[in-house]
Amino acid sequence: MRLALKELRRRPGRFTVATIILTLIAILLMFLGGLLDGLIASSTGAIRAQAADAIVYSDTAQASFVRSRIEPDVRAEVEGVGGVTEVGGIGNVQLGARVPGNGPRDLASVALFGYELAPDGVPEPPPYGQAWADETIKASGVEEGMTIEVGPARTPIEIVGFVSDTNFNGQSSLWASPDTWRDALAANRPDAQLGPGVFQALVVRGDDSDLTTAIDEATGGATDSYTIDGAVAAIPGVTEQQNTFNQIIGVTVAIALVVIGLFFALLTVERTSLYGVLKAIGAKSSTIFGGLVVQAVVVTGIAAAIAGALVVVLDLVIPPGSIPLLVTPGRIIVSVVLLLAAAVLGCTFSLRRVLRIDPASAIGTTS
Amino acid sequence: MFLAFKEMARAKVRFALLIASIALLVFLILFQQSLQNGLITGFIGAIREQNAPVLVYSVDGQRVLQGSVITPRMEAQVRAAPGVGDVGPIGQGTFTGQPSGGSDGDTFDTTLIGYELGPDGGGIGAPTNLVEGRLPTADDEAVVSDADVRLGFGIGETVTLLPGGKQIAVVGVAEDAQLNVAPTLFVSYETYLDAIRSVNPDAGTPLPNVLGVVPAAGSTPDEVVASINEQSLELDALTRDDAAAKTPGVAQVQQSFNIIFLLYGLVVPCVTGLFFLIVTFQKANSLTLLRAIGAPAGRLVSSLLIQVVFIIGVGLLVGALLYFPVSQQTLGGIPLRFETAAVVFWSVLLLSLGVLSSLFAARRVLRIDPIEATTGQGVGA
Numbered sequence: 134m135r136l137a138l139k140e141l142r143r144r145p146g147r148f149t150v151a152t153i154i155l156t157l158i159a160i161l162l163m164f165l166g167g168l169l170d171g172l173i174a175s176s177t178g179a180i181r182a183q184a185a186d187a188i189v190y191s192d193t194a195q196a197s198f199v200r201s202r203i204e205p206d207v208r209a210e211v212e213g214v215g216g217v218t219e220v221g222g223i224g225n226v227q228l229g230a231r232v233p234g235n236g237p238r239d240l241a242s243v244a245l246f247g248y249e250l251a252p253d254g255v256p257e258p259p260p261y262g263q264a265w266a267d268e269t270i271k272a273s274g275v276e277e278g279m280t281i282e283v284g285p286a287r288t289p290i291e292i293v294g295f296v297s298d299t300n301f302n303g304q305s306s307l308w309a310s311p312d313t314w315r316d317a318l319a320a321n322r323p324d325a326q327l328g329p330g331v332f333q334a335l336v337v338r339g340d341d342s343d344l345t346t347a348i349d350e351a352t353g354g355a356t357d358s359y360t361i362d363g364a365v366a367a368i369p370g371v372t373e374q375q376n377t378f379n380q381i382i383g384v385t386v387a388i389a390l391v392v393i394g395l396f397f398a399l400l401t402v403e404r405t406s407l408y409g410v411l412k413a414i415g416a417k418s419s420t421i422f423g424g425l426v427v428q429a430v431v432v433t434g435i436a437a438a439i440a441g442a443l444v445v446v447l448d449l450v451i452p453p454g455s456i457p458l459l460v461t462p463g464r465i466i467v468s469v470v471l472l473l474a475a476a477v478l479g480c481t482f483s484l485r486r487v488l489r490i491d492p493a494s495a496i497g498t499t500s
Numbered sequence: 501m502f503l504a505f506k507e508m509a510r511a512k513v514r515f516a517l518l519i520a521s522i523a524l525l526v527f528l529i530l531f532q533q534s535l536q537n538g539l540i541t542g543f544i545g546a547i548r549e550q551n552a553p554v555l556v557y558s559v560d561g562q563r564v565l566q567g568s569v570i571t572p573r574m575e576a577q578v579r580a581a582p583g584v585g586d587v588g589p590i591g592q593g594t595f596t597g598q599p600s601g602g603s604d605g606d607t608f609d610t611t612l613i614g615y616e617l618g619p620d621g622g623g624i625g626a627p628t629n630l631v632e633g634r635l636p637t638a639d640d641e642a643v644v645s646d647a648d649v650r651l652g653f654g655i656g657e658t659v660t661l662l663p664g665g666k667q668i669a670v671v672g673v674a675e676d677a678q679l680n681v682a683p684t685l686f687v688s689y690e691t692y693l694d695a696i697r698s699v700n701p702d703a704g705t706p707l708p709n710v711l712g713v714v715p716a717a718g719s720t721p722d723e724v725v726a727s728i729n730e731q732s733l734e735l736d737a738l739t740r741d742d743a744a745a746k747t748p749g750v751a752q753v754q755q756s757f758n759i760i761f762l763l764y765g766l767v768v769p770c771v772t773g774l775f776f777l778i779v780t781f782q783k784a785n786s787l788t789l790l791r792a793i794g795a796p797a798g799r800l801v802s803s804l805l806i807q808v809v810f811i812i813g814v815g816l817l818v819g820a821l822l823y824f825p826v827s828q829q830t831l832g833g834i835p836l837r838f839e840t841a842a843v844v845f846w847s848v849l850l851l852s853l854g855v856l857s858s859l860f861a862a863r864r865v866l867r868i869d870p871i872e873a874t875t876g877q878g879v880g881a
Binding site: 150151153154157158160161164165168192193194195197199200202227228229237238242284285303319321322323325327328331369370372373374376377381387388391392394399400402403455456482 | 517524525559596607608609681703705707748751755773781
């Protein structure tokens with residue numbers, strides 16, 4: 134092992150190109166992962182933030198707020214389900230917001246939520262005409278105390294504070310009272326307005342382990358209930374995005390494995406006679422193979438460290454609102470672990486060759 | 501050439517690994533190219549494939565069809581703008597649709613695009629590229645996008661909107677006319693209004709989402725766009741191509757994929773260059789000996805280049821073969837397509853970059869001095 138590390142120290146040039154290739158692959162892995170995380174986070178924050186056990190839509194809504202309608206009588210049925218402790222109405226409308234100081238054509242995209250039960254990190258509903266805003270809206274110049282105008286009806290909403298990680302469909306969320314939301318919906322989207330007491334969905338808290346089934350049975354199938362995780366997965370495109378990106382990431386890891394395998398197989402061929410000498414003076418195959426693994430792990434570790442730093446820089450450089458990149462320590466760690474696993478596995482291509490080296494070959498060789 | 505192929509035959513594993521890595525990279529690049537094109541076509545195909553040369557959004561709509569609302573005052577401003585010819589309202593909504601041709605009563609997010617029917621169904625906003633059937637000529641008839649047929653939206657089928665139970669008959673199929681990667685029905689404007697009323701009894705009368713504009717004789721779409729936008733800061737007129745390209749999300753998708761393509765594109769020549777450089781180092785003594793017994797440097801270099809072209813060529817072929825069956829699939833509602841132009845483009849680019857990267861190895865070969873055969877030194881010295 135010391136020999137392997139010594140070679141890395143004394144002849145770093147030999148490993149430079151492999152390190153560059155692995156750095157590119159590591160950047161790819163982290164960028165793809167960051168893109169996936171960014172897409173999912175910006176689409177699902179408002180649902181993930183719900184401090185609840187179930188979200189209830191109407192039966193034909195396909196887990197879409199705008200296509201869901203929960204009438205007061207259905208809500209009463211849900212409230213009567215055994216194990217249900219709290220029920221709150223929720224709804225949203227996606228609009229453009231005019232921000233003071235911005236150009237007349239420079240609008241911010243917002244998803245205005247009306248809510249009764251406060252999500253995690255969001256305070257209780259503010260008074261009429263006010264809203265908590267997701268902090269991502271700051272990129273559009275919105276500040277606390279500012280009044281923005283939403284929708285073609287220019288409904289005024291005063292921003293009273295900021296919350297985090299609550300975006301929905303890639304838009305900054307605003308959290309307001311049900312009345313604020315209902316009036317903004319009617320004024321700006323007359324085709325989607327809802328009557329008094331009607332909500333798009335219900336947020337339910339309870340202590341039944343199978344709350345969603347109990348609710349749907351109690352309403353006679355008039356509702357379509359999801360756990361929070363289920364509601365996140367049911368957002369159109371989320372599962373498809375995750376599957377597609379994970380497949381691409383998987384093939385990229387496979388490429389890393391093949392590249393590492395190729396590189397160290399070539400190095401092993403180059404050193405066959407040297408390994409023969411090492412074996413002749415008593416080195417075990419496991420020691421030689423261990424050295425290869427150490428070199429692969431170190432090279433991969435260096436590449437991953439460079440890539441991690443570059444991806445963080447990329448994240449800082451990309452302007453808000455362009456590429457939805459979200460770089461998290463978790464994603465970087467997962468990428469590094471995958472690459473290191475690929476490095477160790479890649480080295481096994483060389484194992485057979487190392488085992489086949491005959492110490493006798495050391496006799497008579499010139500190098 | 502004999503030498504090049506003989507060497508590859510003797511070191512199958514090494515060269516096979518290189519081919520495998522190139523093939524996987526090519527496969528990924530081509531697959532993602534199809535994914536990008538499929539995603540964008542599914543996302544904004546209906547805008548690109550409708551017949552209005554100019555679309556007018558409200559600024560509030562932020563270039564999203566469903567988000568835009570055109571008030572009567574805004575419509576009057578558009579009609580009054582110089583260069584404007586015919587104007588037609590276009591409405592768009594998303595519903596839960598159940599096609600009669602679907603299995604087990606499957607329901608889908610279904611987009612309705614309503615436009616005022618003209619003669620033979622060809623009003624402003626009608627789909628342009630009909631591949632089967634006919635345009636709607638009456639209410640409750642629809643043209644669907646070709647990608648939706650496999651979901652049970654074929655001609656002769658009926659789509660039921662839920663709740664409310666409004667039924668729409670499919671009478672035609674248009675190519676690449678999806679919106680929001682969901683089944684898309686082009687219907688009469690009245691059908692669209694009825695659909696909204698049927699699913700939401702509380703709904704007020706919807707206003708048009710956008711206006712389709714045909715320039716008057718002698719005016720170009722660009723001139724009409726400028727003319728309309730001068731009327732009001734609340735109007736956002738765009739040519740058809742701009743409306744498609746500037747839909748939120750399209751540019752981000754393209755930027756993201758461009759970064760991914762750049763990185764994959766860099767890996768291929770790096771891997772190829774590294775491989776042949778190492779192999780050249782390993783063959784140092786043999787190459788020196790060959791030079792010493794009279795082999796010209798050009799022959800050794802051409803042998804190297806033959807290997808490079810062969811390896812990348814096989815990698816491209818295997819990658820394209822892997823890509824072919826995948827490109828016939830539908831991924832999460834996105835129909836993929838075999839992109840011949842992409843295959844040709846990436847083949848030429850990767851082959852060129854691969855050959856370029858192998859020039860480092862070729863340079864080493866050219867620097868061999870035959871005299872070193874007598875001193876024990878070679879290209880690796």
